[in-house]
Amino acid sequence: MLRKLHDAGLRAEHCYIAGFVSVGLSFSSWFLSxxxxxxxxxxxxxWGIFVGEWAPTFFAIGNGLQMYEK
Structure with missing residues (x-):
């Protein structure tokens, strides 16, 4: 799975950025709602919890891709 993601052009940095964006969106969706x-x-x-659950997934995929990239 990680190989396919890596071959598709996804890098660990992309997943880490997505994780941090997810944290920001979680706060924003909670505040706006x-x-x-x-x-x-x-x-x-x-709403805040739903969006906030994405962040650990992105960070975990990022960690896996980082190990794959080494």
Missing amino acids: KHLERSGIDRADR
Whole structure:
């Protein structure tokens, strides 16, 4: 799997950047949902958690690609 991702042009740095962007999007989606929607803080928390779950996946793939690249 990592070989296919690497051959497709994906590098560890790309995954690390995606992980950090995911953390920022998690905070942004929570903040915007909390302040712009009338659904309450429960929905804002669910949005933040949903997007925040992507970050560890991106970091894990980045670590795997980094080891593959060495």
